[in-house]
Ligand SMILES: NC(=O)c1ccc[n+]([C@@H]2O[C@H](COP(=O)([O-])OP(=O)(O)OC[C@H]3O[C@@H](n4cnc5c(N)ncnc54)[C@H](O)[C@@H]3O)[C@@H](O)[C@H]2O)c1
């Protein structure tokens with residue numbers, strides 16, 4: 608069967624059609640302890656799920672680990688899953704990452720279907736074929752590229768998400784828009800993600816996912832162009848880790864939104880990214896998101912975190928930046944002084 612991304616709010620019927628085509632020996636549904644109650648019961652009209660074996664993992668990033676993976680593998684053995692069984696991963700990025708990896712490794716690979724249930728999962732984690740777990744405190748240290756036979760993207764599950772969850776997913780949508788065009792960026796900034804009707808949201812999500820899909824299709828194993836998807840993530844990961852160290856964690860996509868603002872300031876400085884668009888996007892991020900908790904005293908720690916980001920080589924700090932919306936430059940090695948100047952302007956514009 609073709610690998611496909613399906614955008615629909617008729618999730619149960621779509622899943623049943625896919626499962627009918629696959630004719631699996633067994634269906635295993637993987638959820639976390641939140642999606643088990645917030646989402647799974649809303650899919651009770653699916654024939655495929657009625658006969659499924661349900662596997663529940665504890666929710667949260669801290670459970671994207673070997674214990675949960677062992678629990679999934681063990682459940683697959685216990686229900687007698689074989690290579691013709693299908694796993695349906697119903698949850699956020701944690702579930703689609705670990706479920707995809709379990710599917711990649713069980714009996715050298717079984718088919719899986721992703722049903723992302725939050726915005727970040729829908730626009731980012733559930734598409735692109737990266738799967739894995741955290742290991743020894745390192746994020747996504749063990750993993751595999753494994754594409755689902757299909758991803759069913761729906762906006763109907765988002766009603767149980769908080770505004771912060773929505774803003775986290777929106778950070779990645781803003782990134783996709785900036786990688787796409789000035790027009791897509793302007794359109795994205797006109798949308799209020801915390802107050803949007805389900806069907807319009809599904810259309811916005813589809814546009815956003817298509818950007819990632821296109822980039823991934825040209826470079827599935829991340830040897831070049833796929834690195835454009837790291838826009839905002841060198842700063843973003845450092846902001847996210849610093850917040851964690853300060854025991855005031857921020858959601859990934861929120862750190863990414865702040866990281867995008869910083870990346871655009873640096874893009875203006877080094878690549879003449881248009882000043883007007885840079886200011887518009889920074890103003891938009893300031894209006895939508897909580898203020899970043901960063902002072903000048905954090906610069907050393909942030910630079911240290913960026914230097915140790917696993918995407919860097921030889922201690923250099925590499926960035927994906929933009930010449931203009933839709934025109935990315937990858938692997939730009941940047942001087943520390945430029946990063947410090949960027950953080951000064953970032954504080955002026957965002958706080
Ligand atoms: N594979 C990739 O390309 C890729 C890309 C981006 C992120 N990721 C991974 O995704 C993870 C982060 O994603 P995430 O924020 O979705 O994490 P997550 O799966 O832990 O979800 C966040 C929280 O939302 C809950 N949730 C999900 N759907 C819900 C719903 N409909 N109603 C109520 N609660 C719901 C979850 O139970 C969880 O508590 C990280 O592990 C990251 O590494 C992977």
Ligand SMILES: [Zn+2]
Nearest residue numbers: 779840859863
């Ligand atoms: Zn991200």
